[in-house]
Amino acid sequence: MTQLLAIDAxxxxxxxxxxxxxxxxxxxxxxxxxxxxxxxxxxxxxxGVGLLALFSLGQRPETAVLAIGLPDLPFHLRLDKLTAVFVxxxxxxxxxxxxxxxxxxxxxxGTAPGLLCLEYHVFLASMLMVLLADDAYAFMVAxxxxxxxxxxLVTTDNRHAEIRRAGYLYLxxxxxxxxxxxxxxxxxxxxxxxxxxxxxxxxxxxxxxxxVAYLLALVGFGAKAGLLPVHVWLPEAHxxxxxxxxxxxxxxxxxxxxxxxxxxSFDLLGTPLWWWGVVAxxxxxxTALFGVLYxxxxxxxxxxxxxxxxxxxxxxxxxxxxxxxxxxxxxEGLAALALTAVFYHxxxxxxxxxxxxxxxxxxxxxxxxxxxxxxxxLIHRMxxxxxxxxxxxxxxxxxxxxxxxxxxxxxxxGFLFSPGLPHPWLNMVVPIAAAVIALVAALAGFAMVKxxxxxxxxxxxxxxxxxAHDAGPWEKAGLVWLALIGFLLGLFPSSVxxxxxxxxxQMLGAGLGERVREQGWWMLAPISAERASYEPLIFLVTxxxxxxxxxxxxxRLYHGRVRRxxxxxxxxxxxxxxxxDTAEGFSQPIRRIFExxxxxxxxxxxxxxxxxxxxxxxxxxxxxxxxxPVARAAEFVSKLITRLQGGRISVYLMYSFLxxxxxxxxxxx
Amino acid sequence: MTxxxxxxxxxxxxxxxxxxxxxxxxxxQCRAWMQNRxxxxxxxxxxxxxxxxxxxxxxxxxxSSFFRTAPYVIFGCMLLACAxxxxxxxxxxxxxxxDTIALVGVFGLARIFISLAAMDIGTSFGTLxxxxxxxxxxxxxxALLMVIFTTALISQSTSVATIVETLAHRDxxxxxxxxxxGVAFTFVSFAENARVPVDNPxxxxxxxxxxxxxxxxxxGRHLALIELAASLKxxxxxxxxxxxFFPWGIAAGENPLGLLAAIPMLxxxxxxxxxxxxxxxxxxxxxxxxxxxxxxxxxxxLAVLGLLVRLLLETRV
Numbered sequence: 014m015t016q017l018l019a020i021d022a023x024x025x026x027x028x029x030x031x032x033x034x035x036x037x038x039x040x041x042x043x044x045x046x047x048x049x050x051x052x053x054x055x056x057x058x059x060x061g062v063g064l065l066a067l068f069s070l071g072q073r074p075e076t077a078v079l080a081i082g083l084p085d086l087p088f089h090l091r092l093d094k095l096t097a098v099f100v101x102x103x104x105x106x107x108x109x110x111x112x113x114x115x116x117x118x119x120x121x122x123g124t125a126p127g128l129l130c131l132e133y134h135v136f137l138a139s140m141l142m143v144l145l146a147d148d149a150y151a152f153m154v155a156x157x158x159x160x161x162x163x164x165x166l167v168t169t170d171n172r173h174a175e176i177r178r179a180g181y182l183y184l185x186x187x188x189x190x191x192x193x194x195x196x197x198x199x200x201x202x203x204x205x206x207x208x209x210x211x212x213x214x215x216x217x218x219x220x221x222x223x224x225v226a227y228l229l230a231l232v233g234f235g236a237k238a239g240l241l242p243v244h245v246w247l248p249e250a251h252x253x254x255x256x257x258x259x260x261x262x263x264x265x266x267x268x269x270x271x272x273x274x275x276x277x278s279f280d281l282l283g284t285p286l287w288w289w290g291v292v293a294x295x296x297x298x299x300t301a302l303f304g305v306l307y308x309x310x311x312x313x314x315x316x317x318x319x320x321x322x323x324x325x326x327x328x329x330x331x332x333x334x335x336x337x338x339x340x341x342x343x344x345e346g347l348a349a350l351a352l353t354a355v356f357y358h359x360x361x362x363x364x365x366x367x368x369x370x371x372x373x374x375x376x377x378x379x380x381x382x383x384x385x386x387x388x389x390x391l392i393h394r395m396x397x398x399x400x401x402x403x404x405x406x407x408x409x410x411x412x413x414x415x416x417x418x419x420x421x422x423x424x425x426x427g428f429l430f431s432p433g434l435p436h437p438w439l440n441m442v443v444p445i446a447a448a449v450i451a452l453v454a455a456l457a458g459f460a461m462v463k464x465x466x467x468x469x470x471x472x473x474x475x476x477x478x479x480x481a482h483d484a485g486p487w488e489k490a491g492l493v494w495l496a497l498i499g500f501l502l503g504l505f506p507s508s509v510x511x512x513x514x515x516x517x518x519q520m521l522g523a524g525l526g527e528r529v530r531e532q533g534w535w536m537l538a539p540i541s542a543e544r545a546s547y548e549p550l551i552f553l554v555t556x557x558x559x560x561x562x563x564x565x566x567x568x569r570l571y572h573g574r575v576r577r578x579x580x581x582x583x584x585x586x587x588x589x590x591x592x593x594d595t596a597e598g599f600s601q602p603i604r605r606i607f608e609x610x611x612x613x614x615x616x617x618x619x620x621x622x623x624x625x626x627x628x629x630x631x632x633x634x635x636x637x638x639x640x641x642p643v644a645r646a647a648e649f650v651s652k653l654i655t656r657l658q659g660g661r662i663s664v665y666l667m668y669s670f671l672x673x674x675x676x677x678x679x680x681x682x
Numbered sequence: 683m684t685x686x687x688x689x690x691x692x693x694x695x696x697x698x699x700x701x702x703x704x705x706x707x708x709x710x711q712c713r714a715w716m717q718n719r720x721x722x723x724x725x726x727x728x729x730x731x732x733x734x735x736x737x738x739x740x741x742x743x744x745x746s747s748f749f750r751t752a753p754y755v756i757f758g759c760m761l762l763a764c765a766x767x768x769x770x771x772x773x774x775x776x777x778x779x780x781d782t783i784a785l786v787g788v789f790g791l792a793r794i795f796i797s798l799a800a801m802d803i804g805t806s807f808g809t810l811x812x813x814x815x816x817x818x819x820x821x822x823x824x825a826l827l828m829v830i831f832t833t834a835l836i837s838q839s840t841s842v843a844t845i846v847e848t849l850a851h852r853d854x855x856x857x858x859x860x861x862x863x864g865v866a867f868t869f870v871s872f873a874e875n876a877r878v879p880v881d882n883p884x885x886x887x888x889x890x891x892x893x894x895x896x897x898x899x900x901x902g903r904h905l906a907l908i909e910l911a912a913s914l915k916x917x918x919x920x921x922x923x924x925x926x927f928f929p930w931g932i933a934a935g936e937n938p939l940g941l942l943a944a945i946p947m948l949x950x951x952x953x954x955x956x957x958x959x960x961x962x963x964x965x966x967x968x969x970x971x972x973x974x975x976x977x978x979x980x981x982x983x984l985a986v987l988g989l990l991v992r993l994l995l996e997t998r999v
Binding site: 396407429440441458543544545583593 | 735736738739740741742743744746747748754755757758759761762765776778779780781783784787788790791793794797798801802803804805806807808809810812813814816817819820821823824827828831834835838839840841844898899902903907971972975982985986989990993994
């Protein structure tokens with residue numbers, strides 16, 4: 014009897030997702046059936062996918078060949094440990110998002126629910142296929158399916174012109190990226206015509222061509238991940254999409270690009286050159302700093318989160334760069350540390366960013382408002398969403414004891430132990446990079462305090478917020494699941510590292526697993542306990558214990574009396590919700606300190622204005638420096654080409670004749 | 683974990699709770715003397731805390747449960763910080779739970795909670811204070827991390843206990859990098875503890891305050907806890923500075939006598955440090971809020987310079 018392999022089971026899961034999606038088409042208007050039956054089934058499939066990946070992390074790589082595809086060019090699939098880590102991420106995070114989506118979609122919001130269900134599940138299945146693909150052909154087909162299905166999801170509410178524009182921009186940059194990826198694969202086959210990944214691994218590329226392939230991959234996958242300067246689609250597409258879709262794109266889809274980059278640079282290309290790492294490090298740092306600066310000045314809550322995703326992707330790419338540098342110099346122990354940080358940050362970002370995007374979805378449903386300046390005080394009306402979002406906020410600011418801190422800690426450890434690189438110049442660059450990371454982490458705190466404080470705390474800025482309601486049971490369940498992931502990743506780092514260690518070992522030949530396991534499950538000490546250690550559980554217990562004891566002692570020794578009165582506010586009589594900071598006001602220090610980083614369009618009131626008003630509009634330099642000139646050039650060239658179209662048949666016949674003559678001249682035997 | 687270690691840990695925590703208000707009182711006393719004012723008694727902070735604990739809590743309308751939880755969380759964070767900074771000995775059972783990077787994280791966590799609590803009331807001063815606190819925070823935190831990195835590079839470890847052991851029991855060598863780091867650390871601790879060049883702990887002048895603006899609406903036991911936490915923070919920073927730059931006198935082993943001998947040394951060092959702090963506060967004026975980025979930018983630059991000096995000029999130990 015042939016055994017059922019994990020990869021077969023994963024293929025069945027992909028088919029199940031497709032089937033769930035198609036079932037949605039059977040009753041495209043039956044919202045109850047779709048949201049209360051199909052999405053939960055999709056979530057169950059996701060749970061299965063996650064568990065299968067968890068199981069296969071301890072197994073040997075498995076391969077499969079699918080009969081579909083072109084003649085003589087079947088789909089090759091492979092499930093190794095690198096794939097398994099990302100499949101696990103996809104599976105477990107999609108559970109939370111699908112459960113949430115079951116309660117999220119309403120009638121009359123753009124695309125019919127059935128079609129939405131199909132697009133959503135095709136999106137999930139194609140991401141799974143991207144991760145499983147083992148030849149360039151299958152990879153590109155799945156990659157394009159993913160791009161297209163997510164494009165349709167982004168443009169769900171396609172009645173608004175801005176959403177259509179965001180979708181167009183997304184599609185455009187996705188395709189530029191896809192071209193770069195395709196070219197990169199082309200370079201890696203080096204003319205052998207063997208498009209399977211095994212064939213590419215066997216090729217011995219010259220350093221020049223290897224570098225070309227690496228840079229093309231960096232551009233191509235960077236376009237999907239949101240690296241500078243091809244990040245512009247991200248802050249447009251994320252706010253346009255429905256919240257579960259934003260969560261899925263930010264949490265999971267960006268990680269497929271990271272997966273692709275890891276696959277190409279560590280697996281397919283063989284030993285990296287040291288400067289590849291420096292390039293990734295520089296791009297990653299620039300992206301992280303840019304992302305966090307822009308996220309602090311946003312006034313739209315989903316744009317703020319989208320820029321914060323750019324920042325996190327930047328940090329992940331910094332980790333990849335560091336790994337490449339260490340790997341190029343054969344310092345595998347340190348490379349393993351940095352790569353573990355990369356995996357960890359992928360997992361934790363997938364958890365907390367999905368959580369935050371979903372929380373904004375609940376806020377959006379409750380208030381119909383995305384602008385921070387019109388929200389406020391929602392913790393009174395939506396306590397569940399508010400407290401769960403706080404988990405996401407703390408995780409995403411990289412503070413202990415939640416998940417974001419672990420990856421940041423590992424990354425900083427990687428930087429700290431970098432002295433010893435044989436390159437003196439690199440030795441100097443690395444600590445400066447660490448300084449930038451410290452700045453980015455601190456700025457992320459500013460952005461998140463703004464996000465949380467303005468949405469959930471304070472007084473309600475508008476009257477209609479009083480009618481806001483908390484999330485429904487499905488939405489709550491989805492949020493709770495993702496918050497649990499944040500806690501799990503934050504509190505049990507050594508167990509998680511033990512699980513993902515197989516992937517690190519597969520890619521580098523070394524891992525942290527043994528050393529981490531020696532210390533016991535509660536303690537994280539990647540090198541040795543004397544050098545650095547972190548025990549999140551004890552950390553949390555100590556704080557909780559001192560909070561509890563503090564409360565008890567104060568109650569026993571003194572009292573617990575409370576009175577209510579109006580706020581004092583230094584004795585000012587006129588207190589209104591308008592006196593609170595708006596989103597623009599809160600980020601004023603950042604705009605002032607980092608003024609050259611922004612392109613600002615401001616209007617200040619003067620003393621003589623009848624109706625004084627103040628506006629500020631912050632725009633991206635890249636848009637004006639890079640995109641507008643390119644767009645103008647494209648327009649100019651296409652205008653030149655339209656001159657050929659005279660509209661007279663005799664002219665067209667002459668073109669054909671001339672072409673024929675030129676071909677005859679050129680194509681002589 | 684030994685009994686002596688546990689004893690040392692408990693002693694360190696109790697000592698922090700006892701000494702922290704005393705340190706604040708001492709700084710206030712020194713400052714009053716230097717400014718030719720008659721000084722409040724040394725125990726004034728205790729009287730204040732006792733009075734505040736006795737008073738009712740007056741909560742503003744419209745504050746949420748977050749506002750009531752935050753003081754306890756901030757207090758817990760600071761107590762943990764005091765527990766892991768070596769004051770008497772380096773043999774602390776809690777020390778492995780958080781290294782120096784996590785220590786910076788603890789301060790960050792407390793900062794986020796106090797800023798959010800300030801925003802929870804929804805008054806103009808609350809959000810103003812919260813915003814300014816985060817501004818100072820994101821400028822100071824990287825500088826603090828860089829200082830810590832410099833010491834971590836010298837001792838090849840980020841664990842506080844190991845750093846202090848290495849620095850305390852080395853041969854007497856002057857590290858230029860430590861000098862840079864020390865100056866940067868002093869700058870940062872002024873900013874982080876809301877002291878004079880950046881913030882004024884004694885002001886209630888609306889437009890200049892940072893820390894005070896955040897805690898305007900707190901009263902009773904909540905205010906007491908926040909004040910106690912602020913004292914603990916000053917104590918933790920002072921002890922961290924002393925442990926990193928003047929580590930002599932901290933017991934290394936599990937010897938209980940060594941622990942007891944370390945107490946007078948610690949009190950002496952804190953007294954000198956407190957007088958120094960008061961002196962700096964006396965001869966400086968508070969700067970405008972938008973001078974703070976320059977001040978802290980200098981600290982950041984000095985810390986990075988220290989790191990580079992360590993990497994480029996000093997031979998590896």
